Each structure stands twice: as C-alpha cells, then as structure tokens.
Amino acid sequence: MKHLYSSAAVALLALSQSTLPAIAAGQSTPAASNVPGAEIPSINPDRSIAFALKAPDATSVLVAGGDGLGKGPFAMTKGADGTWSVTTPPSVPGFHYYWFVLNGVSVNDPASETYFGYGKETSAIEVPEDGADFYSIKNVPHGEVRAKWYLSKTTGEWRRAFVYTPPNYDEQQKTRYPLLILQHGSGEDETGWTRQGRAQFILDNLIAAGLARPMIVVMDRGYAQRPGGPAAGVGSNAWLQNLQLAFSSFEDVVIHDLIPAIDASYRTIPDREHRAMAGLSMGGMQTLFIALQHLDMFAYIGSFSGPIIPSLGAVNLLGANPQEHFDTKTAYGGAFADPSAFNKRVKLLWLGVGTAESDQFRTGIGGAVEALRGAGVRLEYFESRGTAHEWQTWRRDLYDFAPRLFR
C-alpha cells in the first residue's frame, strides 16, 4: 500500500504560491518560487542564494542564470552525501531565471517551479525586494485572469490569450472598460506577464489604491505563422533576417483576430482613445512596430526595454550591428515626422530601460528618447534603478505605465 501512495508522498504542503515574504532578519528563507515543501533554494538576508542538487554520480555541476544572479556560472561542490551546493554572491532583487549545468547539460532544478523562458520551461528564483510589495497579492479586491481561446483567421489555428478582467467586472454589468494589450518577451509566451510578471496583482493593487483606472488587459502569444508561410519561429533564419516577416503575421493577428475577438467577448470601449499596447523586450519591439503603424487603433504606447528598430523591418538581426541611426523624420514609417500632430494624436508614448541593462539596450533606447525629445515629440522615459533585462524592470515599468493610461 505504500506503493499505492508513492506519488502522494511528495507534495502535500499548502504553501501559497503567491506570498512574497520578506527575508527574515538573520536567517535564510526558502524562495517563494520553490515548489511546495522545498527548503532550498534559500535566500539569505544579504540576498546571496544557496542552491543544492543531489547528484552523487555527477562529475560537474554548475548553476547559471539571469543577470541578477551575478556573474555566474557558479561551480558547485560535492558533499559527502552526494549533494552539490553553492552559495552565490548577493543577488539583485527580482525574478531570475536559472538552471543547473549537470555534466554539461542544462537542466531544471526539481525544487523550483518552472516558467516559460528561453523557449522552454525554466527554473527561476524570486528574490524579494525590501519594501516593495506592489506586486504582492494583498487583501484588496481581485480581478480574474481568464484563458480565452479564439480562432485566428491569420494562422488558421485556435490561439490562447490570457485576459485580466478588473475587480467586480462581473458585477458591473453596465460598465465598459479600456483595453491594454500587454506582450511578453522573446522565448517567453502568453503566460509570462501573470506568472513571471504578476501583472494581475500589480493592477489589483493600483486599482484598489485609485492609482489606475480599471481596465481589461489581454496578454497574447507573440508568435504567429501564416498557413504555408515561412516559419515565424527562430531557428528559421528567415526570422532573424527579416523583422518585417517576423512581426507582420503577429500584427495581422492583433489587428484582425485578437482585438475583434476581445471586443466581441468583453465589455471594452472599442476605440483608439481607450486602447493601449505595451510589451517588454521583443514585445516592446512588436508594440512599436504594430501600434505606430496603426495609430487609428491605439492612443497609448509603451515599450519596456524594447530594442529600437527605426526602419520597421528588413533588418537582418544576424548582422553585426543593426543599431540604426534614429532619424525622426523617417523612423517607424514616418510616425514622428510631424511631432505636433503626433503629440495631438498619441496620448502617451512611454519608453523604459533598466540601468543595469547592457549598453546595446541603453544606448538604443536612450538615443531614441534623445532624438524624439529633440524633435519635440512628447514622451515619458523611465529608468529602473539597478535592474537588468529582467522581470523586476518590467514589473516596475508596468507600475509606472498603467496609472498613465486612459486619463
């Protein structure tokens, strides 16, 4: 009978996945991103992190991961019981992907939840930030996150989007809401903003505090392939060699499939003054690519750490340096050619980057900000202090961006 319950014997601990406890003074704390019952990885008061993996027969184990973990990979050492372990230097607050390299193979940590990143399910660690609870679940009214399937004429397939409906959406039957389309980064998917990003709690908290207007948020899958068309996927050189090709099928999905499906299913206010698009990294590129070509559809635009590709496409991402000169007359199809007209039409253009991101991101985005402001284009620019090309940057971005919408 023990056999009968063998799988039962693994995981019956009722830890909330959502609480982000502060790190207790003087002791280490299991990460909130651990699977229930896992004591390690654990985070020390100085934000150094203890990792461990039992692997008696391995000959080499490292831990590696996102920028905020520090300059890895970190070699682990084998204990007498066959458990490899290491404590990293102090990490940056936020959400860091990581993985073990076990005899040369990158593998997940069985003690961690996984999150879709790098094109696969990947372990990650949530490192609390002192005093930052804007992305914690709190005792406030909560919205819902709904899995919405819709049939795409563009791709010929059923697609899944996630839809955040604000608190009391079901009760306020006479109320209609503005819509934000919010996109993930490359290698991630439509689960990213609610699992890694905790967007639903950020919005719940902003709305409860009266800081953001109640809104519907749709988070779609940022990949699309037309039937018989070239693969939109990376691995496909066609994608890397032609941004136009990579993004135009997703553009069609957003404009012709997604927005009509959302407007038909939810109580949106279906006009440009009540529609925003934003995204992180690749999702920021897509936002600028799509929204600036469809200003009849969007009045609010946000790019969170999104690389700036002024030519809108035909950019060879395999090339050595596609960093383009930002000519405000021609960039993005001439969207900024008449700054005064742009300022009248676009209620918000918002660009952000983390101060710990690489030069490529900071100079590209910073250069665009400088050029646009120099030409008289009104925009908001936000720097996330001390954070890299990671989710803590984008959580802060959303927290700054969402209150500015639909005012």
Next chain:
Amino acid sequence: MKHLYSSAAVALLALSQSTLPAIAAGQSTPAASNVPGAEIPSINPDRSIAFALKAPDATSVLVAGGDGLGKGPFAMTKGADGTWSVTTPPSVPGFHYYWFVLNGVSVNDPASETYFGYGKETSAIEVPEDGADFYSIKNVPHGEVRAKWYLSKTTGEWRRAFVYTPPNYDEQQKTRYPLLILQHGSGEDETGWTRQGRAQFILDNLIAAGLARPMIVVMDRGYAQRPGGPAAGVGSNAWLQNLQLAFSSFEDVVIHDLIPAIDASYRTIPDREHRAMAGLSMGGMQTLFIALQHLDMFAYIGSFSGPIIPSLGAVNLLGANPQEHFDTKTAYGGAFADPSAFNKRVKLLWLGVGTAESDQFRTGIGGAVEALRGAGVRLEYFESRGTAHEWQTWRRDLYDFAPRLFR
C-alpha cells in the same frame, strides 16, 4: 547584436499547444506536448516513441515515466554527436509523465512542456488515441478558465482555484448554473484538470453536442494546512499516518471557504441538487471523504480511481495493508447504512477505474462496487479499457460522468 537576440533565437514558432493531431501514417510526429519547434520526442505510427537528449559528457542516460510508456526505464545510447537516444516499445494512448535519469539524477526533458506532478514540474508526452477527439479543441463555443483567488479563513492564506465558466456565461446574465468541484490527484495541483486533463475542452464538446448541461466547474488546490497546525504535506508522517488529519483541513476549505466564495462570485444554483464533487485518485478519496459527510451539500458524487478508505480516517497509510473490509453498514460514517434512503437522497454515485490499473486499485474499487450493489445502493461503475492510473483514464471518466450530472 546577435547577443542581444540570443534568447530570441530559441522559440518563435507558432504551434498551437492545443491541437492533438492524429499520428500520420508511415511517419513519426512531434508530440503535441513538446515545446514549440521541438521535433523530438516524436511518436511513430505504432505509438513507439523516440526520445533524445544531447549530453556529450554524460555517462548514463535513461528515460522513465508513467505506466503507459511501457516497462521502463529504457536505457538510451550515445551517438557520435553526443546525443543519447532510444525508441520505446509501443505506448498506450494518453498522457504520460516521463523524465530522464542523467548520471543518476531525474531531470526534465528540455524539449517538453512541464506539468505539475509528483510534487514538481515534470515532463510529459501526449500520445494520441485513434478516433478519440473528445478532449481536442474543436470549432464549438468555448468556455473560459479563470484563475480565482480567494481568502481562506481555514488556512489564513490566499488560495488560487481555477473556475471553468461555460460558453456564453457572460452573455446569459439571467442564467444560473450548477457547480461541479473537480479535484486533482496526489502530487498534482489545481492546474492538473485543465493542463493534463483538458477538462475545459471535454466540457465544451459535451455541452456543444447537447450531451452535458452547461455547468460551472471549480478546480481547487487539494492541500490545506491550518495556521500552526500540523503540516498537511507529505514528508510529514502525520499525513501518512492519519487520513483524517490530512483531509479534514481541506474539507473545511471546501465547505467553509471555497463554496461560499464561488457562490458569491459566480451565478451558481447554490443548493445540493445542483452541486457535485468528483476527483481523481487522491481527489476521489477526498470526494468520498468530504461529500459523504456532507450530503446536505452534494447530490452528485464521483470517484475516479480513488482508493476506498471506508473508515474515513485514522488510517495509517504507512501501514502494510490498510485495505479495509467494506462493511456497508459502517463504511464512510454509515452513509450507506440505509440504502433506500441513500438512493433517494443521492442522485448519482459514480465509481471508476482503469482496467490496466494495479490490483490494489481494481480490487479496492471493485470490492466496494460489489458490496454496495449487493446492499442495494444504486451506483454507476465505469471501467476505462486498457488504461492505467493515468490521465487518459480520468479524461474518459469525466466524459462519462459529466453528462449524468444535474438531470
């Protein structure tokens, strides 16, 4: 600039996660459970499965998994390029958890989506069943699956449940619906029924065909720990030694927290004649434990491969053989002592098991069916042909069970 897009270079292929293509004649097909773009694991027409893992520095790699994969683990062999591979014998149709054993360590397959099972994120392979499309997404009206957070007085924590609302729920504002509580198995969590089980598509298809009544389905996390109380988790011997302790806190959550929260937030019909509970394996145990003690709350009861524990608790699951004699007079607190009264009160008692499950499941459940029927208790008994203690059994169970509800 190549560096900039390194993570982009992984996953931009727009494969629908939901389609379950039939296996093409004469050729192998990447599994629908693969991450986008992954060609392997692939399934051959005879349902043998090719697995592969690049691990040049490993000295031993096996693949192991759920019963339907066959009698593993299967040793993999190393090719000249450092890729280990194996083709399994023909597998059983359905959803099988699996993992690699890499130099003695169980790790996920980076080419597979992961699913919460065995208390952690676990790879799995979806093997299509010829002619079975009842769990495929089809061109029919779709319900939504909503993440609903609610505050539990029992545990003092915010808990996440998933709620299936039937097609057109938002449009039919005057319509109220019956409620099914549907629980996962041990080592799994509240994501199981929609990710592994595809319950939303099973219900969409049944409702579209007029075979099931539109209903709301709530899928909760089957673990609960009272503040300061003994851990409900396994690993905790208290759980293994006392079923009463293990399940009673979850019972309180269901009765005092979950049902009130759902009735307050959704248009349920809040009476016993319109409320059902069912679950698989541990969830079936919990269903019998909870529903038979609260017949004032439930008129429909289903146990899918749920072990039969007539004494309701104080059962030592660490013991050699807790298989109890099923005395219909005393089992489950005397719920069946008066068969005629039970038959009047309970609209449906449904028990099921797969024919390929172990003797322990089949004799326990079969014995209860025989004893109950012998005593005159009316029940439905369903055997899933050729399937083991796996999700294909439970998908079929739901497909048989749901049409019998609320009639």
